[in-house]
Amino acid sequence: MTSTSSRLETASRLPEMLPGLLVTAAVTQWLLYRVFSRVGIYLPLDGPAARAYGMLVEAGLVAMDVAMGLALLTGIALLWRRYSHEGRLRLADLGLVVLLLGTLMATVRVGLDPTSLDGLLKYNVISLLSLLAILGGVAVNSRHWAQRFVILCVAVAYSGSYYYAISNNLAQLGHWPGAASHALSAQATGQMAALLNGLPVLLAYGLPPLSLVQAEQRRQAFPGGWIVIALPAALSLMWMLAYARNPYLTAILVNWGLGLNMNLPVLLYTMSLWGFALAVCRCLVSGGVSRSWGYGLILIFLAGLAMPLTLDPLLAGIGSWLLGRGGEAACGLAATQTERHSELMKIPNQAHTYP
Numbered sequence: 433m434t435s436t437s438s439r440l441e442t443a444s445r446l447p448e449m450l451p452g453l454l455v456t457a458a459v460t461q462w463l464l465y466r467v468f469s470r471v472g473i474y475l476p477l478d479g480p481a482a483r484a485y486g487m488l489v490e491a492g493l494v495a496m497d498v499a500m501g502l503a504l505l506t507g508i509a510l511l512w513r514r515y516s517h518e519g520r521l522r523l524a525d526l527g528l529v530v531l532l533l534g535t536l537m538a539t540v541r542v543g544l545d546p547t548s549l550d551g552l553l554k555y556n557v558i559s560l561l562s563l564l565a566i567l568g569g570v571a572v573n574s575r576h577w578a579q580r581f582v583i584l585c586v587a588v589a590y591s592g593s594y595y596y597a598i599s600n601n602l603a604q605l606g607h608w609p610g611a612a613s614h615a616l617s618a619q620a621t622g623q624m625a626a627l628l629n630g631l632p633v634l635l636a637y638g639l640p641p642l643s644l645v646q647a648e649q650r651r652q653a654f655p656g657g658w659i660v661i662a663l664p665a666a667l668s669l670m671w672m673l674a675y676a677r678n679p680y681l682t683a684i685l686v687n688w689g690l691g692l693n694m695n696l697p698v699l700l701y702t703m704s705l706w707g708f709a710l711a712v713c714r715c716l717v718s719g720g721v722s723r724s725w726g727y728g729l730i731l732i733f734l735a736g737l738a739m740p741l742t743l744d745p746l747l748a749g750i751g752s753w754l755l756g757r758g759g760e761a762a763c764g765l766a767a768t769q770t771e772r773h774s775e776l777m778k779i780p781n782q783a784h785t786y787p
Contacts, residue, residue, distance in 0.1 A: 450506040451727040451754060457499035458747055462734045464492025466689045474681060496743060500539065503746045507532045510753065524569025524756050531562035531749040538742050546742065553601040559745040560594040563587075566749050570756035578636035579755070585629040586732065586752065592622020593691065593737040623692055626737060630704025637725050637755075638711030660717055664709035668702050691738025708733065721757050728754030 469489045477485050507528055514525055521529070537544040538555050545551035564587060571583040596619035675682045675698055683694035686701075694701070708729065715726030731751030735744040 450502060450509050451724065451750070454499060454502040454506045454747075454750070455727050455730050457495050457502050458731060458734050458743075461492050461495035461499050461743075462689065464488050465496055466492075467685055468492065470685060470688045471681070496741070500743050500746070503743060503750060504532065504536065507746070507750055507753075510750070522569050523572065524566045524753055527562045527565025527569060528749055528753050530565070531559065531746060534558040534562065535742060535746045549601060549604055553598065553605065556594055556597050556601060559739075559749075560590065560598070563590050563594075563745065563749055563752065566752045566756075570752060573756045576636065578632055582629060582632050582636045583752075583755065585625045585632065588625035589622040589629070589737060590748070592618045592620070592625065593739070595619075596622070622737060624696075626692070627696065627700055627704050630707035632707075633729065634707035634711040636711075637722070637729065638707075638714035660710070660713045663713055664706050667709050668706040671705055672698070672702055687738075689736065690733070691736040691740075724754045724757045728752065728757075 468485075469492065472485045472489070475485075511521065511525055511528060511532075515521055534544065534555060538546045538551075541547075544555055544558075546555045567583050567587045567590075571580050571587075574580050574583065596615040599615035599618070671682075679694070686692050686694055692701075712726050712729050712733075715722040715729065728751040731747045731754070735748035735751065739745055739748065
C-alpha cells in the first residue's frame with residue numbers, strides 16, 4: 433500500500449520534475465555540441481586532446497537525444513496536468529499540442545521531412561504558428577504589462593527569424609523569388625526585439641515589488657543573497673572579456689549558439705545578458721511558480737533565434753508555455769512569494785519602533 437501511494441505521489445510530481453531535467457539536458461547539449469564543438473574547430477588539437485574533444489562532442493550529441501526525449505515527455509506531462517486540473521485546454525496548450533505533433537513527425541520522418549526543402553518549409557510554418565499560439569495564450573493569461581511586453585518581444589523575435597527562414601525557403605522553391613529581399617529586414621527586427629528584451633525580462637520576472645523597501649524584508653522575500661547579484665555580473669564580465677580578447681570567435685559562437693548577429697554595440701548585448709541572467713537567478717532561487725519561469729527563460733535562451741535543430745522549436749515552445757504559469761502573480765512574484773510578502777507586511781518595522 434505504501435509503495436503504491438509512493439508511486440502515485442511520484443507520478444503526480446513528474447510534471448514538476450521534468451522541466452528541471454529538461455533544462456539540465458538542454459544546457460549540456462548546448463554547451464558541448466552547440467558551443468564547444470565550434471570552439472574546437474579553431475583550437476590546435478592533436479593526440480589525446482583531439483580524442484577528448486571528440487568524446488565531449490559525442491556526449492553533447494547524446495545529451496541532445498536525451499533532451500529531445502525529455503522535451504516530448506515534458507510537453508505531454510504539462511498538458512496532461514493542465515487537462516486533469518481544469519478539464520480543458522487553453523490556446524497555449526493547443527499550440528503546444530501542434531508543436532509536439534509537428535516535432536514528432538519531423539523527428540521520425542513520418543508525414544513531415546525537414547531534410548527536404550518542401551518539408552522544411554512546412555515545418556517552419558507549423559513551428560511559427562504553434563509558437564505564436566503559445567505566446568498569445570500566455571499573453572492573455574498574464575496580468576502584468578511588463579510580462580505582456582516581454583511576450584510581445586519574444587513573438588516579434590520569433591516572427592522575424594521565421595519570416596527570414598520561410599522567405600528563403602519560398603525563394604529557393606521558386607514560389608516567391610523576391611522574398612529574400614525582405615528577409616534580412618525581418619531578421620534584423622527580430623534580433624533587435626530579442627536584444628531589447630533583456631531588461632524588460634528583469635522587470636517582469638526578476639525584480640521585487642516596490643513595496644518591499646526594507647532590506648531585511650527584501651532578503652527574506654527573495655533568498656539567494658549576494659550570489660544572485662554576483663553570478664549575472666560575473667557572466668557579463670566574462671562575456672566582455674571574451675569579446676575583447678577575440679571578437680571574431682565570440683561573434684561566431686554567439687551566432688552559432690543563439691542565432692544572433694554581432695552587428696550592434698557590444699554594450700547592448702552585455703546589458704541584455706545581465707538583465708536576463710539576473711532575472712533567471714531570481715526566479716530559480718525563489719521557488720514555486722517563479723522557478724518555472726526561470727526554467728522557461730533558460731529554454732528560450734537555449735533555443736535561440738536561428739533554431740537549426742529540430743529540438744530548438746520545442747524548447748522555445750515549452751519555455752514560452754512555462755512563462756504562462758502563475759499568470760495571477762504580478763511583477764516577478766510567485767504565489768508563494770506573494771503569501772510571504774503578505775506575512776512580512778504584518779511584521780512591525782523594528783527600526784521605527786520606539787519604547
